[in-house]
Amino acid sequence: MRTLPEGFIIPDFGGSAAKATTTSPEPAAGGEATAYRGPRKLALICSKGNLDMAYPGLILGNAAAGEGVEVHMFFTFWGLDIVNKKTHKNLKFTMLGNTAMHMPELGYLRTGLEHASMPQLMGQLPGMTAMATKMMKKQMADLEIPDVPEFLDLLSAAGVHMYACKLSFDMMKMIEADLHPGVEGVISAADFIEISEGAQTIFI
Amino acid sequence: MPTNTIDGHTFAVNDEGFFTNREEWSEDLAVILADLVGIEQMTEAHWAPLRFMREDSAKTGVTPTLRRMQAVGGFDVKDLFALYPGKPAKKMAYLAGLPKPVGCV
Structure with missing residues (x-):
């Protein structure tokens, strides 16, 4: 170059990762000297x-991967449904408990x-959840946002690392064959x- | 508006450095810029997505996102990450003489 x-x-x-490591302050004397110094990570x-x-998780993960973030x-828990091939086509949106609807x-x-x-x-009426779900899916599709299974393919292609929680996996009696590849x-x-370690962590 | 000059090529950019006029782009200039972003050799595989981006944005008026490159252009996202490591969408937009992509997905 x-x-x-x-x-x-x-x-x-993307020189920013290198810059961040050189400008990050030295660990305080006597402090833990194990501070993470690698490239930017997002958990x-x-x-x-x-x-x-x-x-939110899918979009943030995809955006971060596209910015060169690991x-x-x-x-x-219920998030496991996102990567479960038996459920992830049919995730639902309910207006119940959502006052911003x-x-x-x-x-x-x-x-x-x-x-x-x-x-x-209104949210308790039969069919409302199905209708709200259908509407949300249409709004997403109109904005060219992929559905959940396709989004996972995209994340995978972008090099995003995905893991299932062992405890939830056992609790839901899942089998590995049902996990998205x-x-x-x-x-x-x-x-x-x-x-x-060293990642910025977001809980959704 | 800032103007960049390199090897006899002059082009207007925004504060970040992205092209503001797609007509000021040329393949020769792209080769020079590619070197600046760490792409030593522009192969046919590198050019194909750039051409698609220019054609697509000429129609839509916006720089396509990676998802659109896959869905409409038929490119493999994995390949694009391999060709333009780090920030593929931004690197490709830059080398195609287009504004930064603004789509979320």
């Missing part, structure tokens, strides 16, 4: 199996209605803590 001409502006393509703990709670995702389309009926919270009772292993919480 050559040196840049004077005044040449070039986007940051995502996905614990929810609702459709709307599956996406990504580790731990699927635990409002429909942009209602604004066409009357101005302001698009910001109105939907009555919780991108899942690298069924590991314990302690294993994940080791793997995610």
